[in-house]
Amino acid sequence: MKILVCISNVPDTTTKITFTNDNTQFNTSGVSFIVNPYDEIALSRAIELCAGGKGTVTVINVGESVTEPTIRKALAIGADDAVRINAEPRDAYFTAYQIAEYAKTTDYDMILCGRESIDYNGSQVAAMVGEFLDIPSISIIKKLDYDGTTATIEREIEGGKEVVSVSGKFIASCAEGTAVATIPNMRGIMSARSKPLQVVEAKEIAQISKVQQFDTPPPRGAVKLVPADETEKLIGLLHSEAKVI
Amino acid sequence: MSVLVYVEQVDGKFKKSVFEAVSYAKAIADIQGSSLTAISIGNVGEAELKELGKYGASKVLNVSNDQLKNFINQAYASVIAEAAKKESAAVVVLSNSFSGKGLAPRVAVKLEAGLVDGAVELPKLDGGQFLVKKTAFSGKAFAITELTSAIKVIALNPNAFGVKESAVEAAVEAFSPEIKATDFTAIVKEIVRATNKVSLPDAELVVSAGRGLKGPENWGMIEELANLLGAATACSKPVSDADWRPHSEHVGQTGIAISPNLYIAIGISGAIQHLAGVSSSKVIVVINIDPEAPFFKVADYGIVGDAFVVVPKLIEALKAHKG
Structure with missing residues (x-):
């Protein structure tokens, strides 16, 4: 079995988000980058499925050389090898196209990734890769079992869950519940340095979307405190002032 | 030229987030001076489909087909893309719901269209530019994204625009596009829905x-x-x-x-x-x-x-x- 896991290089979750150049660029100064937390869940499930010699896990990242420390982190967690497609991931369409083009050149059973990246919050890549490869894409999954030919997947739907069965190649985007993110151990960190990391050149595709500017939410006014024994006052404010109940 | 909106049904009914997406799509159609068509997939009754006129859909394409009773994003995306071609849609609108997230990217690739998901405002048409504001960095910021493709796809965040009435008469038309067998590779085995609970992503x-x-x-x-x-x-x-x-x-x-x-x-x-x-x-x-x-x-x-x-x-x- 071979599993491809797509990983995105994103700012750490504690990052204070600021912009430069007239709010047209994300300010990376002083920001530390991590494996996108959802992709880490996907990677952890892939490693579990391949444990005991049942298969191998290849991580794929679309990024310039600055993402290599993040790729090494994924190798430390337990991926067997890595592929970096050498380009700035300018939008989901571009990224998905590169992943699909690479997937066409290799043999695999499934592709996993996270439900969305925590920077641009697009949950686009998985379904786009599915469409480029003309294979099923199951978005926002919570559980994944695989018997060697058929996957049984639970995905989240409004107010409940759905169980889907897929035979043959597919791509799924993983949410919490699919696996518990694995923390790399010392052996993993040591061996990550010598695991293969292949660099592949990107393919050309027309650009159809571009972030022109960033904006931050307006600050809220000061909090109105209500004494703890006057809860009816809070209900009154929510009803007549905020008009939300 | 027109605007197409996908109206997601649950057990033959539309939820508030659908009326919100229709209201939003109608506002885009008004900006562009075009008409709004809705596409419904699954078994929805005539009266429920007519209801979409209340929010501005003058035409409703109704795909009623037992094979499409359950949501399979691959097949649904094919239907929506076919509807977009039939209606010469310049903009396709969906809800950024769990199913919308699985659908919109596939529709975008089929139409070679740029996609903005998590949209929070109406697009701004600035000197030939088509700009859409969306959430980014998990709500810590917004990204104003330009789409330069001929067709644009927008997935609207719940509660971002609100439901707005703009009554027109909705003409319901049966639509039965060809769908290839490989679009049904994934099979829905079971659906479990807690009916008495308010769903979190679109809760007010x-x-x-x-x-x-x-x-x-x-x-x-x-x-x-x-x-x-x-x-x-x-x-x-x-x-x-x-x-x-x-x-x-x-x-x-x-x-x-x-x-x-x-x-x-x-x-x-x-x-x-x-x-x-x-x-x-x-x-x-x-x-x-x-x-x-x-x-x-x-x-x-x-x-x-x-x-x-x-x-x-x-x-x-x-x-x-x-x-």
């Missing part, structure tokens, strides 16, 4: 609780408050990590990002990762025993007090208010 009111509740056995009062309000329940990451509540309730940077009209946070300190997922709520109420809790800095209303005392009193006050 949300009651959320954190570690301050001390244990899963204390969630009774949270559920009672939520039921009284008609609100969905949510929780913080440590709570779902400890299995006190299901992961599907976890809101925050690595959980679900929500933007309800009212978010009540009980016993949640307000770590930056939690705030990221809820900061676009319109009104935030914080109940916390610690007056220094960072959550108070972004709250509109607050009560400093013990949740075990305040919440039961709040329930009483709410009952009195409702008479």
Whole structure:
């Protein structure tokens, strides 16, 4: 079995988000980058499925050389090898196209990734890769079992869950519940340095979307405190002032 | 030229988020001086389809087909793309729901269209540019994205635009595009839906609780408050990590990002990762025993007090208010 896991290089979750150049660029100064937390869940499930010699896990990242420390982190967690497609991931369409083009050149059973990246919050890549490869894409999954030919997947739907069965190649985007993110151990960190990391050149595709500017939410006014024994006052404010109940 | 909106049905009915997407699509059609067509897939009755006229859809393409009874994104995306071609759609609108997230990217690739998901405002047509504002960095920022493709696809965030009436007569037309067999490779085995619960991603009111509740056995009062309000329940990451509540309730940077009209946070300190997922709520109420809790800095209303005392009193006050 071979599993491809797509990983995105994103700012750490504690990052204070600021912009430069007239709010047209994300300010990376002083920001530390991590494996996108959802992709880490996907990677952890892939490693579990391949444990005991049942298969191998290849991580794929679309990024310039600055993402290599993040790729090494994924190798430390337990991926067997890595592929970096050498380009700035300018939008989901571009990224998905590169992943699909690479997937066409290799043999695999499934592709996993996270439900969305925590920077641009697009949950686009998985379904786009599915469409480029003309294979099923199951978005926002919570559980994944695989018997060697058929996957049984639970995905989240409004107010409940759905169980889907897929035979043959597919791509799924993983949410919490699919696996518990694995923390790399010392052996993993040591061996990550010598695991293969292949660099592949990107393919050309027309650009159809571009972030022109960033904006931050307006600050809220000061909090109105209500004494703890006057809860009816809070209900009154929510009803007549905020008009939300 | 037209605008196409996908209207997602659940058991033959449309939810509020669908009417919101139709209202939003109608506003785009008005800006562009074109008409709005809705595409419905699955078995929906004529009366329900006609209802879409109330929000501005002058035509409804109805795909009623037993093979498409269950949502299979691959097949649904093919239908929507075919409808977009038939209607010469310049813009395709969907809800940014769980199924919308699985659909919109496939539709975009089929139409070689740029996609903005998580849109929060109407597009701005500035000197030939087509700009859409969307949430980014888990609610910590917005990204104004330009789409340069001939066809544009937009997935609208729930509660971002609101439902707006603009009554027209909706003409319902049967539509039966060809769908290839390989679009049905994934098979739906089972659907489990809790019918008595308000779904979290598109809930207008949300009651959320954190570690301050001390244990899963204390969630009774949270559920009672939520039921009284008609609100969905949510929780913080440590709570779902400890299995006190299901992961599907976890809101925050690595959980679900929500933007309800009212978010009540009980016993949640307000770590930056939690705030990221809820900061676009319109009104935030914080109940916390610690007056220094960072959550108070972004709250509109607050009560400093013990949740075990305040919440039961709040329930009483709410009952009195409702008479």
